[in-house]
Amino acid sequence: MKFQLGLVGGGVMGEAILSRLIASNAYLPSDICVSDPMPERRDLLAKKYGVQVTPNNLVAAEAEIMLLAVKPQSLNAAAIGLADSPAPCVVSILAGVTLAQLEAMFPSKAIIRAMPNTPAQVGAGVTAIAANALATSEHLGLARKIFSAVGTVVEVAESLMNAVTGLSGSGPAYVAVMIEAMADGGVAAGLPRAIALQLATQTVLGTAQLITETKLHPAQLKDQVTSPAGTTIAAIAQLEKAGLRSAMIEAVLAATRRADELGK
Numbered sequence: 001m002k003f004q005l006g007l008v009g010g011g012v013m014g015e016a017i018l019s020r021l022i023a024s025n026a027y028l029p030s031d032i033c034v035s036d037p038m039p040e041r042r043d044l045l046a047k048k049y050g051v052q053v054t055p056n057n058l059v060a061a062e063a064e065i066m067l068l069a070v071k072p073q074s075l076n077a078a079a080i081g082l083a084d085s086p087a088p089c090v091v092s093i094l095a096g097v098t099l100a101q102l103e104a105m106f107p108s109k110a111i112i113r114a115m116p117n118t119p120a121q122v123g124a125g126v127t128a129i130a131a132n133a134l135a136t137s138e139h140l141g142l143a144r145k146i147f148s149a150v151g152t153v154v155e156v157a158e159s160l161m162n163a164v165t166g167l168s169g170s171g172p173a174y175v176a177v178m179i180e181a182m183a184d185g186g187v188a189a190g191l192p193r194a195i196a197l198q199l200a201t202q203t204v205l206g207t208a209q210l211i212t213e214t215k216l217h218p219a220q221l222k223d224q225v226t227s228p229a230g231t232t233i234a235a236i237a238q239l240e241k242a243g244l245r246s247a248m249i250e251a252v253l254a255a256t257r258r259a260d261e262l263g264k
């Protein structure tokens, strides 16, 4: 096989994974070939990471593992001819696209469906994976190697992959909106913008770290901050009035439903 990894689609997520694979020495640049129709993306990825690049997906697919990172809407065009490629294993990060759809496209291949997220760019991502019947423990090991380079890996039943997409796949956007809104609140209360953003960002990061390290339930941490007749309960009352919890639940469900639609 010409390459160990063939990346089909070198956009935001493709680059996030690629950059960490190389930074963590999981793969050498010479092990990887990226195909993308956009010359500017190919030039950038070749210069920045030293990988092989090609406009031809069939070239990238001459690899042990073919990683699909195109938009779901581009899949049919991207997959032309790839069923006969030598790659024995296909890994897809496409939202909504099911193992059954991928099996119909790549009948004799091991297939792993994965859902990473953008914190992958800094090695702090979380990826859920689900495999088809042809995937061996060796194939799963390769997928784990790829996604461990960008963060934590969990295995779930395929039926849960759209829910994963609605929660952690799209979730970085919800958290980013929350950080932006908290910073806006700080500015409304008189803080300079840069300090407000720093305080909001570190508060989210620190709280996530605290929950991870103490393993306390989020409700217990909320109670620790909330003094009787204090400032925090005044804020929580406003959040409840505005329906923050319900908005968050409905957001995850809406994204999950959209992933269902993308798979039809």
Ligand SMILES: NC(=O)C1=CN([C@@H]2O[C@H](COP(=O)(O)OP(=O)(O)OC[C@H]3O[C@@H](n4cnc5c(N)ncnc54)[C@H](O)[C@@H]3O)[C@@H](O)[C@H]2O)C=CC1
Pocket (backbone or CB within 6 Å): 008, 009, 010, 011, 012, 013, 014, 035, 036, 037, 038, 041, 057, 069, 070, 071, 072, 074, 077, 078, 079, 093, 094, 095, 115, 116, 117, 118, 169, 170
């Ligand atoms: N952006 C995110 O937060 C996440 C995205 N995903 C999934 O990752 C996939 C890629 O998303 P992004 O990187 O955000 O999109 P993107 O638009 O940044 O990247 C897609 C890349 O595919 C290339 N492309 C288009 N047609 C192609 C073809 N026929 N052959 C080869 N390459 C082709 C484009 O030129 C582009 O560089 C999507 O399926 C999405 O559902 C999964 C998890 C998180």
Ligand SMILES: O=C(O)[C@@H]1CCC=N1
Pocket (backbone or CB within 6 Å): 095, 165, 169, 170
């Ligand atoms: O918005 C999307 O469709 C992609 C999938 C998960 C995150 N971004």
